[in-house]
């Protein structure tokens with residue numbers, strides 16, 4: 001797997017990195033970035049923020 005250095009995934013790293021939903025969102029975001037779909041990647045970043053507040057508050 002290639003790592004896109006233009007986006008620092010550490011900035012949205014969850015408190016619990018092994019959370020399945022976190023992994024899922026991050027994976028989908030990675031795929032969106034690889035597909036060049038920046039809008040979808042942004043939506044997933046926002047979804048990650050929501051998830052972190054709801055599940056990891």
Ligand SMILES: [Zn+2]
Pocket residue numbers: 014019020021022023051052055056
């Ligand atoms: Zn999570």
